[in-house]
Structures are given as C-alpha cells and as structure tokens.
Amino acid sequence: MTLQVIAFWALAVASVASGMAVFIVDSMARATFALLASLLSVGLAFLLIDLEYLGVLVILMMVMEMLIMAVFMIMYMMNPAGLMPMKMVHNDRAAMVIAAGVFVLLALGAFVTPWPRRRGRPPADVTGALGLSIMGPKMLVMMVIGVAILATMISTVVLATHRGRYDRYGDALEARRPVDPGGGRLAVRDDRDRHGEDRYGDHPGGAQQPHPDHGPGPSSPGHGHDPSHGHGH
Amino acid sequence: MHEVTPAWALIAFPIVLAALALLAATFDSVLTAVATGRPAPLKAMSDPLREVARLVVQQRRRTFMPDILLMRIGIFTLVVAAVLAGVVLPLGDRPVADLSVGIVWFNAMEVCVWGSLWLTGWGPNSVYPLTGGYRFLAQGLAYELPHMFALITAALGAGSLRIGDVVGAQRGLWFAVWMPVAFAVYLISAVAMAFWGPMNQAVGSDIAGGVRAELSGPDRLIFQAGRYALLAVAAAAAVPLFLGGGVGPVLPAWLWTALKTIAVLAVLVWAKHRLPAIRMDRFMEVSWMVLIPATLLQMLIVGIVVL
C-alpha cells in the first residue's frame, strides 16, 4: 500500500511539474513533449488503481495524439531543434489569473464533492467489466459519442481539403488511377492552367515553361536561373 | 499479476533479445554481402560486431545548434520501447510480465517508437533527419489502424487481451491459419513499425539515412541496437499471436518459440532484400481503402465464429 502511495505522489508531482514545464521551456518541441510526459504520468496513475486497460490506453492514445500535433508543429515551424527560441506564454497576467482561478475551482470541487462510499469490491476482471458496461447499460451513450466523433473527424477533413474524388478520378470517376499532386510534371503552359496548378506563377524561380518544339537552351543552363537562390548555406 | 516472475526470466529476457537482434543484423549483413557480390559472403557475419566496436570508439559529430536532450531521449526511448514491448511476450510458457492487457501494452509501447523517431529526427537540427522523422509519422498513420485491428482480431479469437490466453486458444489451430488476413496485415505492420525495409523510408538512403543521418558514435550504436531489437520483438510477437506460441510436438516450448521467432525474423530480413522501398504517399491509400476494410471483415468473420 505504501509503495502505491509513494508512486502516486511521484506521478502526481511529475505530472504537475511537466505540465508547468510546458510554459517554461522556450521550444515548441520541448513544450509538446513536456505535455506528453504530463499526460503519460496520468496514464501511469491509472495503473495504480488496477485500471490496466484504461491506463495503457491513455498512454497509447496520448503518444499518438501528441505526435500528430508535432506534425502540425513542423508545418508551421520548419526550423528544427528549436533554433528560434519561442515564448510559450502570451498575455501573461490574464492567463495566470485564469489558470489560478480554474485550479482553485477544480481543487475546491474535489474537496467539497460528497464522494460516494465504496460498496462491494471491484470485479476480478476490470477490463471485462468495463467492456460489459460500455456495451450494456452505457451502450446508447457510447454509440452516440462514437458516431459523433467519427462524423466530426470526417466533416473536418472534408471541409479542410479542397480536393475530392472528382478532382482525383475525373468528373465521371472514370480514371483508373487518381491524379494526385506531389509527383512532379512537365507540361505545356495551358495544360497546367487547366489543372489549376498555376500557383507558382508569381515566383521568380519556378514556372519557366519550355516551348513544346525545342527546349529553352541558355548557353549555360546550370547558371542560367535565378541567381538569388545561388547559395543556400 | 498473480504469479511471481521467476528470476531467471528477468536475466534471460535481455540476453535473448540481444541475441535475436544480433542474429537479425548478422543475417542482414550476409544478405547484403551476397547482393553486392562480395567474395566469401559468410565473412560478413562479423560485420555487426565490427560495427559495434567502431561506433564505441568513434568520436561524436555535432551538428549546428542541436537539441541534444530531445535527441538522446529519442534514442533511448527506442531501446526502452523495444524492451518494454517484449516483456509481455512469452519466452517459453510465461512472459516476464504477464499483463492482463498484454496486447494493448505491446501496442502502446510500439507506438512510443513514433515519439522516439520524431525526437531523434528533430534533435540534430538538420533537414534530412527531420524529413525522416515526419516520414515515420506518416507511416505510423498508414499502418497503425490495420495493425490495431489485426491485434484485436487475435484477441477476439481468444476472448482475452492476455497474450498467454491467446497462445492457449491456439492449441487446436494456429490463428495464422484461420485468420490469414490478420496475420498478413500483422507481418506488413511489423515491418512498418520497425521501419525495416521495404518500409524503411524514415531511414531511407534517398535522404542520406533519414533519422539516423547525423547520428554518430555511441548514439548511433544505441539507435541501431534499438532498431534491431524492435525488429526482433515485432517478429517475436507474431509467434504467440498467430503461430501458436510454444505449442509443438517433441521439442520444449521455449525451443519452439525460439525456432518460430527466428523463422519470422528471417522472413522479414529477407523481404528487405527482395523488395523496393514502399512510399507512404502510395501506401496510405491502399492501407486505408483496402487493408482496413479487409481487417474489419476478418474481424467480423472471427467474431461470428467465436459466437
């Protein structure tokens, strides 16, 4: 029992401390993984009360979730290794007040709630009992939530992407293989316009279209392009 | 945990894991030597050990403004995840840790590799490792759902998430025989989770080694060891889940487990040399449009049979 208590407090402290670290570190990557550490401590705490399935599931889901966040992080910030130190807090004072307020409210809630006394003993197979509960008395709720989450995910993706199956397989879905970006293509100018791919037109380095009959041959092609990109590093 | 794990298992487990990892590395270098036409390819058997010696003494290279802390966390997580994923697999009759949710545990530890590779790729502040890092996340998103469904199908067949029970349920017939789709999907995802060829684009040679491009010395050694250990664990998990575990005639359980594991491992290493790399921009669609429905259908069939 005492070992359990020690473990609980260690995990509780680790969870809160790494939660605070999220706002102290100056790199987005470190903040992301500090948050992950905090969530993993919570997952491990589940194991202490013999909720093995839920605990391991929390670990599994949190790792996946935080790493998908990491993908977005790279999208918006491609300088690896926290090259650019970043402040992880904005609007410090108000944020502090709100955070403290919410903490007090939640802590108060934990203390004033009349927690029910334990009746009986936990079942031998907690995971099985959980499954029966989800698929038994709580089935309606779980089904509704499950479908709602799925519908939300699908509609978010549909709203976010501007390419649908008609763009990929043609207006009558007649193409055998989809047309996807990312493969690179050399075409004459108007063809590219038809595919709506002319978004690089305003950049100096891109889109210098070859004439169909003969390749454009500056005497020294290796040096013929935009010199401003000459030296990357 | 009702039964106490015997002390010998705690000692035997890391030794067995290391031996399997070394075996995979040895087989791989022999196959490489054969492919490149080296005279006396069997001499390549000592290559992995030579590489270990070289990396131990090699001086570390440093990149410009790296995040060493995150990189090291990533490298160590790879080994730790492989070991922790392995503890629920039976060596003979019983695993080191006989968790009641062993399958979910295995799954969770293997997902930690996502974090490991991402951190290792991010840390050095270099483009190719970073690219490798997010290539692996794309790979994770592609393989993970079919993989989970394959694991759950095995659990469904046994009616338990405990790996020991899954073995017990295969006394009559191996799951690989009557759940072939789940087994095939598991093998594909085993290759993918260990970022092993042909699913090795995260460490692909087209981006100069990807995640491990900037690793040198002991860092690289630990990373490589973790990778082979992960491959060994991924192969070993196929045995209790689909190939009847230690069940077999004449020989003792531990020997059957070892033989089957080595066979699966050999197939995975051999596949690397037979197939070109699979890119996720192509595989993703197949994975979600073909493999997920296929595994769901397999699960439905297994569910009906079990009922």
Place this chain on the structure above:
Amino acid sequence: MGAPGGLRMADRGPDRDGLKLDRLHVPMGPVLRDWPSGLVVDTTLQGDVIQQATVRTVSGSGDQRFWDEPWLSAMRGPHVTRGEAERRRAASHLDSLGRLLGVAGWLSAAAEARRLRDRVLAAASREEAVRDYMRFERRVRRSRLLRWMLRDLGVIEEACRLPGPGGGMSGDVATRLGRWLTETGAALTAMDDASRLEDGEGPRGPVEDRPAEKVLAVLPDLLVGAELAAARLIVASLDPDLDQLRSVHEAVHA
C-alpha cells in the same frame, strides 16, 4: 526576432492546400548517394514538398565525357566499331539503372545492375552478359511493387519530350526505367558488331547536342510540386550526365 546562430530563418509562403506555411531553403547535392555528382538543386521546401527549385552545377566537369567517348572519338576520325560503342551504351544504362534502383530503395537490384555494368566494361563475353542481363531484366520488370511506386512520377508530356535513350524521354519514371531496360538489352546483343560506328546517337541522345543541358534547363519545372522522395526518383530517372556540360573554359570560347 533576429537570426539565432546567424542562420537564415524559415519564411512563410502559401502552400498547395491554401495554407500559409513555413518554407525552408535546402540545397540538394552536390554530393548525395546515387545523385549526379556535382549537381546542386537549391530547393525551397514546405514539409517535404518542393515549392521552388533552381539548378546549378559545381564546376569540374566537361573535359572528359566517359559515356559519350566512343561516339565523340568516331566523329573525330579514328575507327570505332559499333560493338565497342554498344558496350559503352549498355554500361551507361546499367549505371543509370543502378542509381535509379538505389534511390528506389531496392539495394540488391541496384547492386546487381552495378555488377553487370562493371563486367560489361571489363570486356565480358556477349553470351554471358546477355544471359545474366536477361535474368536481371526479368527480375526488375516483374516487380509490380516497383512499378506501383514509380508510375505517375515526373511525367513528361509528349509535347515536352527531352533528348534521351531510344529517341527521347517522355512519360513517367516507370516508362523511363522500361526504356533503359529495353535499350540495354538491345545494346548488349549488338556488342560484337564489328562495323564502323557512324552516327552520334550516344546513350543519352545525340552527343553533339549535349542533352544534359536540355535536361537541366527543365529540371526545376519538373521538380516544383514534387515531394522529396519523388524528386530524388525524378532526377535519377533523367540521370543527366554532367560531363556533357560545357566547362567554363569551353563556354568562354563557344
């Protein structure tokens, strides 16, 4: 915000999904595995999608044109047999194949291509070379996985056909791989031809036209919009021979 460590920070720009994302400036080359040595493609990346590309070369090429040598020498006058030239052509294509298969991550097939190349250059007999090559060709052509990975990449439309083996390069990466395989087979069978070499149709097209120049001129257009892995495959499938470029000295006198 300054530039930490004196490095240029990523700036932002629109991406193909209508978002405004970070872009990073990354030079590819001049030294990379299975990459035309000396070629540098300065790219602007968003994630691993190339948004802009410019091509330059690191000098040092132009005097020795190993792969075109039989044809150039025949033009200068000395007697060169067709068989000799075909041997060089086959080796050149096998060299390119080795690079493309290497980038495609099929290391054992790449190694086989290179071994064949070395043996063809080292005067292997026709029967032996053809027999071993047939086995290699069957193996590569049979791989549906490879075809699935290479098709629809780097598509060159017919109107933009570039100079290349067997009348020019068009289609996707898989098409160009197939063309190399066919041409290599034909070249190997003609390896004993003792007649005099009279045309200038080298392994990468007419040697006098310096096909590499045309390839490099359109390379940025091919690469824009491609992902990093696709870009590597596209470059490998064109495999420009940088020795064909005019050296600084030649360019001055041209």
